[in-house]
Every structure is written in structure tokens, then in C-alpha cells.
Amino acid sequence: MHIPPSLKHKKFFYLWLGQLISVTGTQMQLWALFWHINHLNENPMALGGIGVARILPVIIFSLIGGALADSMDRRKVMFVTQSIAALLAVTLGLLTQFGQITIWYIYLITALQAVVVAFDGPSRQALIPNLLPKKDLPNAFSMTFTAFEAGAVLGPALSGIIIASFGQEAVYYFNAISFVAVLIALVMIGDVPQSIAATSSGVSWKAIKDGIHFIFSKPIIFSTMMVDFVATFFASASTLMPIIAKEVLNVGVVEYGYLSAASAVGAVLVAVILSQVKEIRRQGMVFAAAVVVFGIATIVFGMTKSIVVAWLAIAVTGGADGVSTIVRNTIRQLQTPDHVRGRMTSVNQIFFMGGPQLGEIEAGAVAQFFGAPFAVVTGGIGCIVGTILILWKWPQLRTYNGDEPMLAGATAD
Template sequence: MLHLPPALRHRKFALLWASLLISYAGSNMQLWTLYWHLRDLSDQPVVVSGIGLARFIPMLAFALFGGLVADLFNRRHIMFVSQLTMMAIATALGALTHSGMIQIWHIFALTAVQAVAAAFDIPARQSIIPNLVSKEDLPNAFSMSSIAINVGAIIGPGLSGLVISRMGLDAVYWINAVSYIAVLVAVLVMGKVQQETAAAPGSRRKAFSLESIREGIQFILHQPMILSTMLLDFFATFFSTADTLLPFVARDILRVDEIRYGWLAAAPSLGAMSVGLVVSQLRGIQNQGRLLLSAVTIYGAATILFGISQQFLLAMVALFLIGAGDSLSAIIRNTIRQIHTPDRLRGRAISVNQIFFLGGPQLGDIEAGLLAQAFGTPIAIITGGIGCILAVIGIAQRWPQLRSYNGDEPRPATSPEAA
């Protein structure tokens, strides 16, 4: 019998979760539209995959500062400013596209600015979650967050294909701009959120230093469970991610239109949401280490299956399995990181993680584009899946304690209960 997930009994989390359902749908509409848009402007895989570099460089430059800001200042205020910035970027994309003036460099430049905003938004948004729910409901909160992400990632791509075919590319960008209003309203309505900051208000200027950033890095390096899962995520996504190649698979191999392209883009999120729904009904997860390694292995194997797919339905199944494996991995990784990180360091820990979990896919897009340019799209995808599986084997051997991790071991850090 289905029941209300425990995390949604916390009003402030429920507000944020509902708003993100809407915003994630808009963001995913824009994401997959950008890939299609770039494919319209260029038929070179390496050019389209270059969008990953436009994201990675700003993220690398600002991620650690974004995490420190999330530890020193009000996370709600940071979210409001960053979401407002991304709303402005979507509006600019819509205006340039509607005018017919848009060029590849416009998309790259605006994507880079959005990556800067995300470098501050992601640590604030993720680190505020333990401030909104109790420690016992934290795994459930991350499961529900995964569902919100994946519902948006199902609705968004599906709508993007439909909107592109019926209303044009510019309409997608306008719709995404409007979707940010939901988060802005939720952040205002939820009110004050209890937060343990890394410094008192009067000493924040002193705390805003490279030494404070170094403290966050040193914390990660001395937490083997967190470090091993971050590295696992980085290498798995570096090898297996090939999102920017999906328009080439859709057009040149499967030979489908914009609408079926939207379905392909939504398939991983269907798999991810299925896993999220199952986990949301569980009070706890046992054998977390083995489950994590198994999930990433499935992710790599499904990537190989996608690479050899020549039929639309087989490609859909492969992408569904990719999303399922990735979702289970993400839920377990997020829970491990948040439980083992004190609140005063949480923003910085998330910012370090951001380099891994965003850097892997974005650098992976570039790697996949270069391989596709040289050897063809299928080879780029298949070799990525093989690399992912090899990464699982390497991480499991380097950190054997990950294989035996259950999830109920003594915790070096706890999260404060939400007010």
C-alpha cells in the first residue's frame, strides 16, 4: 500500500520539492533543445559536444567558491539570486532565437554564464535539504528529490520535441524562463530555515578565504567513503555519458523525428523515476555499497547496449536501464555524502562533489564527441560503457570497504534536525 513519503510531511521540503518538479521540467526542455539546436547549426559532433566545455570551465572556476558561499550565507537567498539569473539566461536564449540572430557562440556564452549561476545554486540547493527534514527522513528526501528531477526529465524532453515541432525552438526557452517562477515563489514562501553557518556574521569576511576552501577539500580527502563514491561517479559518467550524441543517434542511426527524439531523451528518466518510486517507499536501504557498485555496473552495461542499438525500441530499453542504474547510484551517493558531512562543511563538500558529478558528464561529452568525430558515434558510446565497468572494478579494488558498506555504520557527523 502506497503512503505519503516521510520527507513530504515536512512543509518546507514539500514546497521546495513541488517547485522543483516544475522547474526541472523547464530546465530539461531547454537542455535537450540546446543539443537539437546545436545540431541544426552544425553537423560536427565535436562542435555540439563542445557545450560540455562551456559548462565545465566556469563550474571548475567557481564551484569551490559556491560551496563556501553556501556555508557562510543564507542558502535561501543564494538560491533566489541564482534561479533569477538562470531565468534571465533562458529569456535571452528565447529572444535571440526568435530574432533569428542566434549563433553557436551565443549558446556557448550563455551556457557558460548559466554554469556560473549553477555553481552557486547547486551547493545551496542540495545543502539546504538536510535543514528541511529530520536525519531519519534524509534518505527519503533524496529519493524524492531524485523523483522530482526525473519527472522533470521525463516531461521536459517529451514536451521539448512536441514544442519544437509545433511552436519552434524559441518557445522552449520562453517556457523554461517561466518555470523558474515556481522556485522563486517557494523560496519566498517557505520562510526562515535553520542553518548552521561556518562563521558568525561578523567574521564572514575573514572566513571567506582559500583556507576555508582548503578545509572542505581536506575533509573530503580524509573521508574514504565520500571520496571513493565521488571518484566512482566521476569515472563512470566520464566514460558513459554521451548526451550530446543523442541527436546524432536519433537523426543518423535511428532516423527519427523531433518527437521520438524527445522520447529517447526522456527514457533514462523513466528508468530513474521507477527506481526513485521504489526507494521512496522504503524506510532504509541495506547493503548500500554493493548496491552502488551493482547500479554503476548496470549503467555501463546498458550504455554498451545503447551503442549497439539499431532499432528505436531497443534504444529506449537501453536508455531506460541507464537511467535506472544512474538513479540508484545517485540516491546512495547523496545519502552517504550528506550523512557523513557536518552542516558547517556541507556546502563546501557539495561543491567539491559538484566538480566530480558535473565534471564527469561534461568532460565525458567532450571525450565522446572527439571519439565520435574520429571513429563514429557507436564506437564512442560502446567504448564508454566498457570504460565505466572497468572503473567500477578499479574503485572496488582500491576501496574494499565500499563493498562491505551497509549504511548503518557509526557516523562521524550528523545532521541537525529540521526545525
């Protein structure tokens, strides 16, 4: 194995390392919240409610966040958002520690954190191409995904252990500390030049409309967003995992943490493999096939009563999602000029976050009436059917191969 070329660029490496630490804390908190809510209220709709809190602010504020990322110093925007996120995590920990926490406080703080994400996400994603040469961008996207999924492996597993050992509030404090890693990275990165065109439109309704028009004028970009939304809307099994763990698999909080980490384990393995692959051909078919595999594995998870099979099925969903994420993100970023990259990312953020968050509501409602296993299985079926319909509607996606093979790994040149 060789060192990925993107990590040879110091500024990108600082951001990558900071994100790895921060995502671990964020994933710890996310899975702890699911467990916390299920402890406070065992109604499946209570778990679905957190999806509303996580997506509505993103829908409302992401487009503004995208315009901001194209008109201001992206590094400074991130510094503010990361600082606020740390304070919100501390607040959640204090309320829990002193026995004042309620499900409504969890919803409120989760919604405020989603506002932060709406502004942070576009700046963070748009900042990456400013940190290294274009030839190393595909590998940078692959390594960024690896960092996020590595954090997602550690986060859920550590979350269960920490809750069992130190209490629920400890997870929230760990998350607050993890944001400091990104703040340090942003200081070490220093000034980052942005395209002059990126600051010309300002934060305005016209700038937002221009970004939306760009998305709709690119069928390949828009169709990948649609597949992302439909697949995760139907096959979002994560919100029902506490119920599956307790009522179907008959396991406790520690095993729940391991099960929650399975998706990220599969994703990391795939990301490491892809980081060593020279190129990916027929990207459209690779992307579509990965999403179909995601749906099939979701069906298996919903049907099994074995913790081993369930873990393997979730790991496969993570690996399939890893392939689709790396391919689609690389396609979008390489086809988007710097002056509109923040706005493209903000629209994409609504799609890729909206799918699973709204899917949590759908899954909770179906589980309420028909049970969690039925909700998961039908969700996997919906994922497959939806993907096939989108491929029929936009055949360009099915046949897409780019102007040349997509560089995926360390030998990007």
C-alpha cells in the same frame, strides 16, 4: 502506497514542488540546445563544445559557491541565482526568435548559466537538511531525485513537441517561466535557521581548503565521487543522442524527445520503488552493481539499431543511475556535518558535473573519428573497467554497509 514523510514538512514540500517545475523547464532547454546545436553545425565536436561551456565555470566557481553556502543565507543565495537563470533563458529565447542566435552565443549563455549552477547547487543541496528532521533526510534525498527525474521525463518529451509546434525559442521561454516556481517556493519557505558553525569561516581560501581536506579525509565519500566521475565520463551517451537518433535509428525530433526522456522514466520508476523500501543494506555493493549495470546498458544502446531496444537500454541506464545517485547522496549527506555541507556539495558538484560534461568532449572526439556507435560502446566498457579499478583501489567502498541499514523510504523510522 503511503505519503513520503519528507513531503509532510511544508518547507521541504514547497522547495520540492518548485524544483519539479523548474527542472522540467531546464531539461526542456538542455535537450533543445543539443538539437539546436546539431542543426546549426552537424560536426560532432560542436556538440562536445557545449560540454566545455557547461563544466569550466563549475570547476572555477563551485568551491566559492560552496563556501558561500556555508557562510550566507542559503535561501537568499538561491533567490539571486534563480532570478539570473530566468533572465539568461529569456535572452536565449530572444536571440533565437529574432534570428540573431549563433553557436557561439549558445556557448556563451550556457557558460553563464553554468556559473549560476556553481553558486546555486551547493546552497540548494545544503538547504535541504535544514528543512526537516534528520530521520527524514534519506527520504528527502530520494524524493528530490524523483522530482529531478520526473522533470527530466517531461522536459525532453515536451521539448520535441514544443519545437515542432511553436519553434525553438518557445522552449527557452518556457524554461524562463519555470524558474518563477522556485522563487515563489523560496518566499513561502521563509527564514530557515542554519548552524552557527556554518557561518564562522566565511568565504575564504582557508574555508575552501578545509572543505577539500574534509573530502580527502573521508575515503567513502571520495571513492563514491571518483566512481561517479569515471562512470559518467566514459558512458555519457546523451550528447551523441541526436546523431544516433538521426543517423542510426532514423527518427525525427519528436522521437528524439521520447528517447531522451527514457533515462528519466527508468530513474523515476526506481525512485518511486525505493521511496517505499524500508532500508537498503550493503550500500557499497548496491552502489557498485548499479554503476556496472549502467555501463552494460550503455553498450547495448550503442550496438542496437532498434528504437525500442534503444529506448529500453536508456531506461535501464536511468534506473541504474537512480539507484547509485540515491545511495551515494544519502551516504555523503549523512556523513557530513552542517558547517561543511555546502563545501562538500561543491566538490561533489565538480565531480558529478565534470564527468558527463568532459565526457561529452571525449564522446564527440571519438565519434568524429570512429562514429557515434563506437564511441558509445567503448564508453560503456570504460565505465565498467573504471568502476572495477576504483573498487580495487578503495575496498572500503565495496564492503561499506554503514553503522546501520540506510533508511530509504517512507518508513524511515
